[in-house]
Amino acid sequence: MITLYDMERSGNCYKARLLFGLLGVEYKKHTVDLSKKEQMEPWFLAINPLHHVPVLDDAGTIIRDSNAVLVYLAAKYDAARTWYPASPAGMAEVQQWLAYANNEILNTLAAVRAIGLGLRPGNLAEAQEKASGVLSVLEASLTGRNWLVTSHSTIADVACYPYASLVSMGGMTHDAYPAITAWFKRIEALKGYVPLPARPVAKA
Amino acid sequence: MITLYDMERSGNCYKARLLFGLLGVEYKKHTVDLSKKEQMEPWFLAINPLHHVPVLDDAGTIIRDSNAVLVYLAAKYDAARTWYPASPAGMAEVQQWLAYANNEILNTLAAVRAIGLGLRPGNLAEAQEKASGVLSVLEASLTGRNWLVTSHSTIADVACYPYASLVSMGGMTHDAYPAITAWFKRIEALKGYVPLPARPVAKA
Numbered sequence: 001m002i003t004l005y006d007m008e009r010s011g012n013c014y015k016a017r018l019l020f021g022l023l024g025v026e027y028k029k030h031t032v033d034l035s036k037k038e039q040m041e042p043w044f045l046a047i048n049p050l051h052h053v054p055v056l057d058d059a060g061t062i063i064r065d066s067n068a069v070l071v072y073l074a075a076k077y078d079a080a081r082t083w084y085p086a087s088p089a090g091m092a093e094v095q096q097w098l099a100y101a102n103n104e105i106l107n108t109l110a111a112v113r114a115i116g117l118g119l120r121p122g123n124l125a126e127a128q129e130k131a132s133g134v135l136s137v138l139e140a141s142l143t144g145r146n147w148l149v150t151s152h153s154t155i156a157d158v159a160c161y162p163y164a165s166l167v168s169m170g171g172m173t174h175d176a177y178p179a180i181t182a183w184f185k186r187i188e189a190l191k192g193y194v195p196l197p198a199r200p201v202a203k204a
Numbered sequence: 205m206i207t208l209y210d211m212e213r214s215g216n217c218y219k220a221r222l223l224f225g226l227l228g229v230e231y232k233k234h235t236v237d238l239s240k241k242e243q244m245e246p247w248f249l250a251i252n253p254l255h256h257v258p259v260l261d262d263a264g265t266i267i268r269d270s271n272a273v274l275v276y277l278a279a280k281y282d283a284a285r286t287w288y289p290a291s292p293a294g295m296a297e298v299q300q301w302l303a304y305a306n307n308e309i310l311n312t313l314a315a316v317r318a319i320g321l322g323l324r325p326g327n328l329a330e331a332q333e334k335a336s337g338v339l340s341v342l343e344a345s346l347t348g349r350n351w352l353v354t355s356h357s358t359i360a361d362v363a364c365y366p367y368a369s370l371v372s373m374g375g376m377t378h379d380a381y382p383a384i385t386a387w388f389k390r391i392e393a394l395k396g397y398v399p400l401p402a403r404p405v406a407k408a
Contacts, residue, residue, distance in 0.1 A: 049341060050308075063296045065303045072296035092267045092276035098299075099269045099306055104254075137253060 002027040004069075005047070005055040007034055009197050011110060011162040012066040013054040019070055019158050021194035025077045067098040070155040083155050093149040097156035100137075101163075108134045109163040116170025117200060128172055135177055138164060142179035146186060153190060161187050162196060169199055206231040208273075209251070209259040211238055213401050215314060215366040216270040217258040223274055223362050225398035229281045271302040274359040287359050297353040301360035304341075305367075312338045313367040320374025321404060332376055339381055342368060346383040350390060357394060365391050366400060373403055 004020070006013045006029045020027050032038045032053050039051040048055045048064040056063040056072065063072045074084035084094060108130040115122040138160065141148060148156040165184055168174070174181045187193065208224070210217045210233045224231050236242045236257050243255040252259045252268040260267040260276065267276045278288035288298060312334040319326040342364065345352060352360040369388055372378070378385050391397065 049344065050304075061293050063293070063300070065300045067303050068296040068299035071299045072292050075295050076292035088276050088280035089265050089267070091279050092272045095272035095275045095302075096267070096269045099271050100254075102303055102307060140253065 002059075003030050003057040004028070005030050005032050005044070005053050005057070007032055007053050009200065010053060011113075011166055011197065012052075012106075014162050014194075014197055015066045015158055016054045016056065016069045016073070018162070018194045019073050019083070019155065021192040022153075022158070022190055023073060023077050023083070024192055025073065067102055067159060070098070070158055074155050082152060083158075085150060085154060090150060090154075094154055094156045097148050098159050101159035104134045104137070105160060105163050109167050112170030112172060113163065113166045114170075124170065128167075128170065131167055131170075131172060135164065135167070135174075135180065139177045139179050142183050144179075146183070153187065157183070157187060165196060206263070207234050207261040208232070209234050209236050209248070209257050209261070211236055211257050213404065214257060215317075215370055215401065216256075216310075218366050218398075218401055219270050219362055220258045220260065220273045220277070222366070222398045223277050223287070223359065225396040226357075226362070226394055227277060227281050227287070228396055229277065271306055271363060274302070274362060278359050286356060287362075289354060289358060294354060294358075298358055298360045301352050302363050305363035308338045308341070309364060309367050313371050316374030316376060317367065317370045318374075320371075328374065332371075332374065335371055335374075335376060339368065339371075339378075339384065343381045343383050346387050348383075350387070357391065361387070361391060369400060 002025070004013070004016055004027050006017070008031065032044060034053075038044060039053065045051060047057065047062050050064060052064065054064075054066055054069055056069050058072070058076070063069050071084055075081070078084070085091060108127065111120075111122060112124070112127045112131045114120045115124045115127050147153050148160060161184070164180060174184070206229070208217070208220055208231050210221070212235065236248060238257075242248060243257065249255060251261065251266050254268060256268065258268075258270055258273055260273050262276070262280070267273050275288055279285070282288070289295060312331065315324075315326060316328070316331045316335045318324045319328045319331050351357050352364060365388070368384060378388070
């Protein structure tokens with residue numbers, strides 16, 4: 001059985017859960033309680049010295065980092081290599097978007113959500129302005145096409161989708177981004193789609 | 205012919221130049237003069253709207269982002285898939301280090317060099333302290349093994365090597381990191397190795 005070391009609220013963990021759903025692969029969730037600093041406990045550091053979730057344990061093969069988990073699952077459980085195209089140009093084009101997801105998107109779109117939800121300090125208006133620039137690049141890249149890479153969905157879409165959508169929790173709308181909005185709908189209509197992490201319930 | 209849009213001083217561009225050397229693949233360099241903001245000119249934005257180097261043009265296939273360039277070159281020009289292993293676990297393990305190179309290493313080790321050389325503002329002592337933590341992870345990962353992934357060199361080593369070495373331009377030594385130092389020597393002994401960017405000559 002495959003175990004995903006997971007945190008419900010994390011957009012990076014969600015990427016793995018989404019791909020499990022899309023591939024129709026069964027797995028077991030092991031929630032890591034970051035509020036109790038479980039990620040710093042010796043048992044967790046032994047599987048990921050970088051103390052981040054998600055981590056995958058597939059019968060002893062341990063994979064850390066959300067992009068690496070996507071590459072692993074797509075290469076291992078999609079024999080047709082639809083989700084991670086096998087051609088050099090296909091792999092490299094996906095890689096461009098994995099980098100965009102881990103840098104530009106994580107540093108701006110994920111920040112808008114985290115600041116908006118009060119999960120971290122920061123200037124929301126400033127974060128939103130940077131986020132607009134990143135959304136504009138996505139919008140331009142999706143204009144006139146259905147998916148980020150090739151003519152079908154790939155792990156590039158899985159990697160970029162969550163935080164692009166979740167900026168709504170940081171007070172942004174997608175009204176100015178029709179191509180992104182249409183892309184969201186296409187992703188959300190895929191067989192096996194898994195809902196995004198819910199907005200946390202405000203504490204009384 | 206393959207064209208690399210390049211900047212001599214950039215560690216990210218160097219990764220591409222190094223892999224070209226290691227693979228023995230010929231290419232043409234097109235230097236992008238960032239001091240003249242050439243990366244913002246329409247001709248460059250047309251090939252990379254993110255206005256970063258490196259960018260590759262292989263007979264019309266355009267690849268931006270240093271990690272994507274490494275994946276592309278290794279998948280296309282190394283039929284044996286030694287440099288980017290073809291197994292799901294091999295690809296994912298390489299991917300972990302590509303992420304480390306683009307996040308932890310770029311944000312700390314590259315920062316030490318840039319601040320040390322006066323290329324950007326910042327607190328050098330603080331940057332060096334963060335860099336020590338990142339070097340310690342690399343040191344632990346290389347202790348008892350020759351390469352970051354599998355038993356031979358891969359693009360994981362190519363991605364992590366440059367800025368790990370270049371911290372010397374930011375006043376750090378590698379004295380506390382014997383496994384890293386031995387790994388440097390192994391990389392520098394590889395057939396086709398290309399020297400690191402030189403220390404810029406101070407302006408009079």
